[in-house]
Amino acid sequence: MGKEDFVKEITNIDEDFAKWYTDIVLKAELADYTDTKGCIAIKPYGYAIWENIQKYADEEFKKTGVKNVYFPVLIPESLLQKEKDHVEGFAPEVAWVTEAGENQLEEKYCIRPTSETIISTMYSKWLNSWRDLPFLYNQWCNVLRWEKETRPFLRSREFLWQEGHTIHETAEEAIERTVQMLDVYVDIIENLLAMPVLKGQKTESEKFSGAEFTYTVESLMHDGRALQAGTSHYFGQKFSKPFNIKFQNREGKEEFAYQTSWGISTRLIGAIIMAHGDNRGLKLPPKVAPIQAVIVPVASHKEGVLEAASALFEKLNSDFRMKLDDRSQYSPGFKFNDWEMRGVPVRIELGPRDIENNKCVFVRRDTNEKIEVSLDEVNEKLAQVLDDIQNNMFNMCKENVEKRTTIARNMEEFNHNLEVNQGYIKAMWCGSAECENKIHEETGAKSRCIPFEQEKISDTCVYCGRKADKMVYWGRQY
């Protein structure tokens, strides 16, 4: 099978992006559909990406004083209902456990769609004095939301995530934590996943059910649709009052705690696929790639080739996440395509003539560039090339964002830009939910966020023409 036949198996990225996406998920063996409708099985290669995200994120969380905990997956119905906005937001999409063994349960339990309610109940029990504060806890777990339309990683009924839940003595400290964790997410997404992000605040309609406000990091995919990559919520006392999370403050008076929560999930794997991938398949940023470089021996039947490949593998494997593809049933050409499709950042070719000349050939996944490297300096060179790839991938993504970010002063421009560019549209907004809804109905674009960095595009709302002083990013979303 030649390269072209091989690539034919993957739908063209510009013809049908949705089908291209599914092809990558299945053929790169990241995940598969299961008999549990709307839920996927995450395969080793996909899960290894998640483990790299987890490891990085967990270390960053711990540096800020966060500790891990675990709360029950089942939440009694009565608890879910304690905060009005929260239950309205989540009840339509929760799964209910009503039976156990042969018995009908007296009170039904939902499977957590998120854990504010059960955690707030425990915080209420554990908190006494200002001296106990803050609680800075996080859990890595599964959650379930009964979505009608699902897509692997992006919108799965069950997904894996971390949810951080903190309580504080003052509103200021809680808001600071909300910002701090958003910044940790920016670091993860930009530096680990090589995707530039947009930081801002969600509008009232788009904020988390039960929050005072929601901060978000938004990312843009190859096709110009946006994806919410992580969120950080400030609750003020909206949960601490109904859940009775109070403490004796420094003045000896009772006060309700100030609360936050924040999360990122396995949907980031979907984001990596859609932000970086191309017609040759998946393209993984080196820092998060389960395999950073693959060695493919050429003419491996010739004497000494497999031995040299093995030696090279050993040499590199102590510094990098390496793979040696010594499968005898496939040709080098097949392997080249296979590992390109799986997004491995660097392929290292090694044949008899290379060995003779004490060198090997690096092939970059991002640029397809071939680089001859002396075997004496292969470790230093690989470190440098991986760094370059990481940076270049960030820049390619950034270019896409810049190319696809436009401004609109009226709905004509809005529609035109969306048609031509997809992408982000910067436009002024009067602040009314009505205009926001109308824009969504008419264009399919939602407000992404009110960015922290404001610009003045015009004086009037892009939809209603009334006075407006908020600049909002808009875009169709995943």
Added chain:
Amino acid sequence: MGKEDFVKEITNIDEDFAKWYTDIVLKAELADYTDTKGCIAIKPYGYAIWENIQKYADEEFKKTGVKNVYFPVLIPESLLQKEKDHVEGFAPEVAWVTEAGENQLEEKYCIRPTSETIISTMYSKWLNSWRDLPFLYNQWCNVLRWEKETRPFLRSREFLWQEGHTIHETAEEAIERTVQMLDVYVDIIENLLAMPVLKGQKTESEKFSGAEFTYTVESLMHDGRALQAGTSHYFGQKFSKPFNIKFQNREGKEEFAYQTSWGISTRLIGAIIMAHGDNRGLKLPPKVAPIQAVIVPVASHKEGVLEAASALFEKLNSDFRMKLDDRSQYSPGFKFNDWEMRGVPVRIELGPRDIENNKCVFVRRDTNEKIEVSLDEVNEKLAQVLDDIQNNMFNMCKENVEKRTTIARNMEEFNHNLEVNQGYIKAMWCGSAECENKIHEETGAKSRCIPFEQEKISDTCVYCGRKADKMVYWGRQY
């Protein structure tokens, strides 16, 4: 509050072991009860123990080629029912999801009590040729079993665990894997958790529902009750046939795969508490302790003491998991008791006179021994003392096992020994389930395992007196 008052808060270990256990769980802040009946919240200190177990185990698994994956938490009813013995074993204790949002589901889903069925379905889809084998996959996840009587960590409706699931080309290779993973568990439990284990095979009545056979590692608690610490199951083709997991073998013929599964869970935290704890509280083996040593400054109001304590903390913190207790609202005496109760292996006292003499004092949690240590060699000395404690704790545990292991040639001896020693009783067994059941009914003791290391106690079954050639360990259990 003096030491005696403080210790009074914990029930005496010899008076009421069950209450002592619950006291430790709650007062050492390992976990707490929740509004979800039978489910606990694992607090930071308890979860940190689990993280240390996870980290160690995950590395050991990966060394043997195992990769992590994730499968859905919900299993369709029809899948659970495909293997007859399996569904009989688990159906009585599974929780059922029957509704989602406002809707009744067409087919109900159980929350996984274990994942053989959903994983087997996917393996059937993924496996083609002998070249694909083995699959060596593991998942870290939550599972749910609707137990009637629950106890924190030991028997919680929801618990965290890892479940490894492998398929192989031959029965020999699968059996080898079953043994290999059991040996990994022995390593974890003996070397990390400092508990000697008993290795053997479960009887037919006690094996996993659906397995050909189950290997187990058993441990003995302070009160002489046994606890199943980890199990490794060989399925042969018992799942691969109903689930159609087949491959083309080297002869080009279709063959069903040979399968294993193996797991350890958060119940190990319960085992640590009950195997090592004493009247002063929890006692953690240094290798798994979230805090390996705590520095308690003495006369900390005096000039230079807090600064010296801080400097000592910095010096040790790069090599060990350290805590500096600089809380001003508590006396040193209170802190001594508090950290003893929380099981920290070493307390380091540092006061003005120590500082003058360039030394500090180590106090061992296991022996209460005080050791003067020069501040110049504090890192080397702490490493050595932690090692000693780890070994001594293993030996103390081993002594308890030896003291409580007896032999019985008839039921009179059996009952007498159980009365006097609790613990393990070694006795011959004819192999009939009837004798096994009768022994359980009459004494409360179950077969722990048929140990790999057999001894001949007598020629006849301890219960029925018929000819017997199997030596079995018996004991009451958690």
